[in-house]
Amino acid sequence: MANEGTFWIDEEEGLLIIQDIDGVEERFVIEEELFIQDNRYLILVPEEDIEDENAEAFVLKIADDEDEDVLIVVDDDEEFQMVREHYESLP
Template sequence: MENDVSTIVLTDENGEEKEFDVITKLDIEDKEYVIVIPSDEEEVDAIALRIDKDDNGEDVLVTIDDEDEFAMVSEAYELIFSEEDSNQ
């Protein structure tokens, strides 16, 4: 996935398209992740998604089901943003 993507559109389980703002992209242990938040909601939690490749080599975003993997991504995200807050 390109590093300069600022918004993406995802289709939910009901087939409805929703726009998300990309907060950051993370590269962890040879895998890529994005942290997104819904564009049209004010008080929301960030969502972490892994970037995988489909059979055609296209990027696909998948939810992180493994608790250890999710914890690793959450920790990296929190570390990045705690450093940014302390530098301001």
């Protein structure tokens, strides 16, 4: 994957912040962080949508690529379903 920007997690605020190569930031509220089968997943909602009860969450996987963390959109149906089932089983 080409270096298209950077990201970091503000643990105090519970946010994932993505900055593109032009310095534009997008902020996402971390609804849940899951560790499943040695993978780390984040369930996210755009910060501007957090008050909207109909806002759709999405899933990103944080993967290691040559000792650098990268974000991967979970678009594989089976993987998405696995994460969803794990999330829904939480107390």
